[in-house]
Every structure is written in C-alpha cells, then in structure tokens.
Amino acid sequence: MNKPNNKRRKETRDKISKVFITLLQTKEISEISVTDICKLAKINRSTFYVNYLDIYDLADKIGTELENEVAFLYQEERKTNNNSNDFLKLFKHIKDNQIFYKTYFKLNMDQNFIIREYDYNLSKKLYDDKYIDYHMEFFKAGLNAIIKKWLDNGCKESPYEIENILKSEYASKNNIQTKPKN
Numbered sequence: 001m002n003k004p005n006n007k008r009r010k011e012t013r014d015k016i017s018k019v020f021i022t023l024l025q026t027k028e029i030s031e032i033s034v035t036d037i038c039k040l041a042k043i044n045r046s047t048f049y050v051n052y053l054d055i056y057d058l059a060d061k062i063g064t065e066l067e068n069e070v071a072f073l074y075q076e077e078r079k080t081n082n083n084s085n086d087f088l089k090l091f092k093h094i095k096d097n098q099i100f101y102k103t104y105f106k107l108n109m110d111q112n113f114i115i116r117e118y119d120y121n122l123s124k125k126l127y128d129d130k131y132i133d134y135h136m137e138f139f140k141a142g143l144n145a146i147i148k149k150w151l152d153n154g155c156k157e158s159p160y161e162i163e164n165i166l167k168s169e170y171a172s173k174n175n176i177q178t179k180p181k182n
Contacts, residue, residue, distance in 0.1 A: 013051050015041045020058055021103050029059060029107060063109040066100050069093070087143075087166055091159035094147060102151050110144050142169065 019041045023032045032055055038045050052058040071078075073089050094101050104110065143166065150162055157165075 009051070012043065012047060015043070016048060016051060016058065017062055020055075021062070021099055024103050024106055025099070029055060059107050059109075062100075063104055063107060066097075066104050066109075069097075088159055088163045091150075091162045094151070095155045095159055098151060098155055101147065105144075105148055105151070 016037060019037050020032065023036060023040070034045060034048050034055065037055075037058075038048055041048075052061065070090065070093065073093055077086075146162065146166060150157060
C-alpha cells in the first residue's frame with residue numbers, strides 16, 4: 001500500500017471512531033446502527049465495512065487501542081521489570097482522554113481486562129503470594145471504581161489527588177506515604 005492510502009484509511013477510521021464514541025455518550029451500543037455512523041461520518045456503508053465487520057468489531061478495536069495506549073505508558077517499566085507503582089501517568093492519561101475511558105467503561109470492556117503483569121516481589125513481601133488472585137481482583141475492582149467515579153464527576157480532582165486517594169487505601173498495608181502535590 002502506498003502512504004497516501006494508509007493516511008486516508010487512518011483518517012477514515014478516526015472519523016468513524018469519533019462518530020461512534022460521540023453516539024455512545026447518549027445511546028447504548030445496541031441502539032447504534034452502521035447507517036447512523038455512516039450518515040454522521042459522511043461515508044458510504046461500504047467504507048465502514050472495509051474497515052470493520054460490524055459495530056461490535058469497531059467497539060472491540062477502540063477498546064484494544066485504549067488498552068495498547070495504557071500499556072505503552074508503562075512500556076519502560078515492563079522492559080526493565082521495575083514496577084514503580086506510578087499511577088500518576090495513568091490518571092493524567094485518563095484526564096486527557098476522558099471520553100475514551102467513558103466509552104471503555106460504557107462498553108464494559110473493563111470486565112474483560114486481565115491484569116497480566118504485576119509486581120511479584122511486592123506481592124511476596126506484602127501477601128506471601130497467598131491468595132494473590134483475590135488481591136488482584138479486589139485491586140482491579142477498586143481501581144476501576146475510583147476511575148469511574150472520577151469520570152462521572154468530570155475529573156474535577158487533579159490526577160495527583162486521585163493518586164493520593166488510591167495510595168491512601170493501601171497506606172496501612174505497605175506504608176505508602178501520601179503527601180499532597182500541587
């Protein structure tokens with residue numbers, strides 16, 4: 001493929017995604033049709049189907065894209081196998097991309113998310129690796145609840161404040177120091 005076509009295809013996919021995400025803010029996925037998207041994006045149905053199998057394929061690809069962006073935030077840590085427990089970059093990303101995260105949660109994609117990488121050394125230290133699967137589920141549910149609440153409130157609090165809320169929940173377990181940041 002030549003570069004102009006790749007650029008055009010990316011622009012078309014971006015346009016389709018933006019229309020779909022906008023529609024999802026006021027409708028359920030089952031209420032959105034390919035025709036709705038095509039009309040608002042000003043594209044032909046065939047153009048939609050060249051890029052996606054159906055609405056659910058589009059939703060899956062948007063979810064995967066967001067998960068890849070989040071994984072990229074922690075790419076260096078994964079390479080060096082060093083878990084900094086730095087959630088600030090995640091919270092900054094969420095604040096900057098609120099509509100995508102709202103969409104991610106609205107589509108219940110968080111229910112399919114599996115924590116594949118975690119700090120084994122920290123888990124051994126704090127939990128003797130006993131019942132770690134339960135801890136990970138509890139942590140995931142708690143983190144998701146904090147993020148959803150923050151998104152519902154329009155991300156009024158700063159990413160630093162949200163990070164401190166999360167850390168305060170674990171302060172007694174692993175002596176994380178929480179101090180206000182500006």
